[in-house]
Amino acid sequence: MTEATLRVEGVHKRFGDLEVLGGIDLAVDDHEVVCLIGASGSGKSTLLRCIDLLEPIDAGRIVIEGQDVTAAGVDQDAVRRKIGIVFQAFNLFPHMTVRRNVTLAPRKVLGMSEADASERANDLLGRFGLADKAQEYPDRLSGGQQQRVAIVRALAMQPDLLLLDEVTSALDPVLVAEVLDTIRDLATEGMTMVIATHEMGFARDVANRVAFLHEGTIAEEGDPQRMFSEPERPETRTFLDRIIAAGRM
Amino acid sequence: MSRGGPGPEVHVPRGTSGVDPRAPDPLPGRSSKILGAGGRGPWVALGSTLIFFGLITLLVVSSPGWSKPGGVRDLFFDGALFRGSIWEILQGFVVNVEIFLIAEVLILILALFLAVLRSLPGAVSAPLRLLAIGYSIVFRAVPTILIIFLLGFGMPALELRGLPNGPNADIFWAIVALMLVYSAYVMEVYRAGIESVHPSQAAAARSLGLRRGQALRYVVLPQAVRRVIPPLLNDFIGLQKDSALVALLGVTEGLRQAQIEQATYFNFTPYMSLALVYLVLTLPQVLFVDWLIKRGVRRRAAGAVT
Numbered sequence A: 001m002t003e004a005t006l007r008v009e010g011v012h013k014r015f016g017d018l019e020v021l022g023g024i025d026l027a028v029d030d031h032e033v034v035c036l037i038g039a040s041g042s043g044k045s046t047l048l049r050c051i052d053l054l055e056p057i058d059a060g061r062i063v064i065e066g067q068d069v070t071a072a073g074v075d076q077d078a079v080r081r082k083i084g085i086v087f088q089a090f091n092l093f094p095h096m097t098v099r100r101n102v103t104l105a106p107r108k109v110l111g112m113s114e115a116d117a118s119e120r121a122n123d124l125l126g127r128f129g130l131a132d133k134a135q136e137y138p139d140r141l142s143g144g145q146q147q148r149v150a151i152v153r154a155l156a157m158q159p160d161l162l163l164l165d166e167v168t169s170a171l172d173p174v175l176v177a178e179v180l181d182t183i184r185d186l187a188t189e190g191m192t193m194v195i196a197t198h199e200m201g202f203a204r205d206v207a208n209r210v211a212f213l214h215e216g217t218i219a220e221e222g223d224p225q226r227m228f229s230e231p232e233r234p235e236t237r238t239f240l241d242r243i244i245a246a247g248r249m
Numbered sequence B: 001m002s003r004g005g006p007g008p009e010v011h012v013p014r015g016t017s018g019v020d021p022r023a024p025d026p027l028p029g030r031s032s033k034i035l036g037a038g039g040r041g042p043w044v045a046l047g048s049t050l051i052f053f054g055l056i057t058l059l060v061v062s063s064p065g066w067s068k069p070g071g072v073r074d075l076f077f078d079g080a081l082f083r084g085s086i087w088e089i090l091q092g093f094v095v096n097v098e099i100f101l102i103a104e105v106l107i108l109i110l111a112l113f114l115a116v117l118r119s120l121p122g123a124v125s126a127p128l129r130l131l132a133i134g135y136s137i138v139f140r141a142v143p144t145i146l147i148i149f150l151l152g153f154g155m156p157a158l159e160l161r162g163l164p165n166g167p168n169a170d171i172f173w174a175i176v177a178l179m180l181v182y183s184a185y186v187m188e189v190y191r192a193g194i195e196s197v198h199p200s201q202a203a204a205a206r207s208l209g210l211r212r213g214q215a216l217r218y219v220v221l222p223q224a225v226r227r228v229i230p231p232l233l234n235d236f237i238g239l240q241k242d243s244a245l246v247a248l249l250g251v252t253e254g255l256r257q258a259q260i261e262q263a264t265y266f267n268f269t270p271y272m273s274l275a276l277v278y279l280v281l282t283l284p285q286v287l288f289v290d291w292l293i294k295r296g297v298r299r300r301a302a303g304a305v306t
Helices: A044-051 A076-082 A098-108 A114-127 A143-155 A173-188 A200-206 A224-229 A234-245 B041-061 B072-076 B079-118 B126-141 B144-157 B167-196 B199-207 B212-249 B254-265 B269-301
Strands: A006-015 A018-028 A033-037 A059-064 A083-086 A161-165 A193-196 A209-214 A217-222
Touching: A006 A044, A018 A044, A018 A059, A018 A217, A033 A044, A033 A200, A044 A083, A044 A161, A044 A193, A076 A083, A076 B199, A083 A143, A083 B199, A098 A114, A098 A143, A098 B212, A114 A143, A143 A161, A143 A173, A173 A193, A173 A200, A200 A224, A209 A224, A209 A234, A217 A224, A217 A234, B072 B269, B079 B126, B079 B167, B079 B212, B079 B254, B079 B269, B126 B167, B144 B167, B144 B212, B167 B212, B199 B212, B212 B254, B212 B269, B254 B269
Parallel strands: A033 A193, A033 A209, A083 A161, A161 A193
Antiparallel strands: A006 A018, A006 A059, A209 A217
16 A cells, blocks of 8 residues: 555644634545635634644644654654745745755755756746846745746756645635746646635646635545536535635636 | 734735836925924925024023033033043044944844744743743843953953953953843834734745744744844944944943043043044944834835835
């Protein structure tokens, strides 16, 4: 039996009195794309941050490629090296050029030479239509370009798993498409991804599986076509109705 | 340096929401705050300024004590004595320059070290954090002059081997004292800078696999240091002036030299000479700091990196 790329088992997370994750179970296979949907505050972002070990979990475990990464004594930096994450707010380093943003981790974490890291950066930037932006600083780029640089920065570490946290929510509507197209390309190439998103049409197109988060648990998950056309749970129904009413689908 | 605006969940970096970084200065007409703006404004400002300062000058020079023999003009503004003493004072002032330049380099290093200690996370680092906090409290609380006295007179009395002695000992301990005191201030400046960098920056660095120290070194500190250059330079201007306190240990620097001249001629003009030297030294720095701050405000308004 092949080991799933990611297995989340009974993960609980509280912030003070607020239980954000109340026992999440989720498995993601190699080359699989899973979209997390659900209202704001349902725990999508927190789940992604927990998977990347940016937030400690209170109970349960997270297994990546067979290794329990939430066990004591795990080298968390080594785990993060294998996982890429892209944030809603891009979080590019504003004091570095685009190329520096992309080459920083390959140079300092993987120990690549300046030349090798730059070559990798140039390849990726070229592939995502950013070749002419390599020498620019992030504040000279549009939001869509910045977010694509953030994706390239994560890809430069050649992660086994890519987490995308509402990567289009901070963008002007006209810039959303270019970022979604980039993610579609990655899905086609077989990148294993967990994507938190409010873009239901995109989720239906690109996901192998959709998981609906409701109040810190996965209320329903399954095939996107089935989920969006005939959801089983009333919470899912209510959520999708509200999305449709808001004209987002 | 405020983190205002939306919370961390929806934090959008500056310059991402359609703000064109090449947009013109969004605060037109505010460039000449001192002289007022537009039309007859500058002329009125110039006229009122001339009248204002003219009246003050008139008041001083028409006072009974100004022009009588042995009056203020003779005691403080003796041109011949100025020309006769300025060279000696400048030679003494070279010692001040040495002291504050060496101290500034040491402060930049020590204060950064302390600021990093102060911001270490985790329960295990508690003693180091406490050490840094205690340091900052003690050296900001005790007057600089007391630290100079305590080190300058106390440390040589210990007769420790391997440390400078004689007149060099005074300069050595003066530098150490200034370094200790000003590092406490500069440390707080650094810390404010570190805390002004949004936590999402460190998170982004860590998520790429950088270790905590690497995230601090390559991502957080470069942004923090850029933002605190103006307050840092302000502290250095203060330090340069406080280098005169070294005179109290008997080091022959600018102030001590001026005192010697003053006592020789029973005339205060050498003090005016020294004041002029300080003015010439610090004025460009003050203007530079103001320019940096103004540029920072303009750039932030245009959505660029500070």
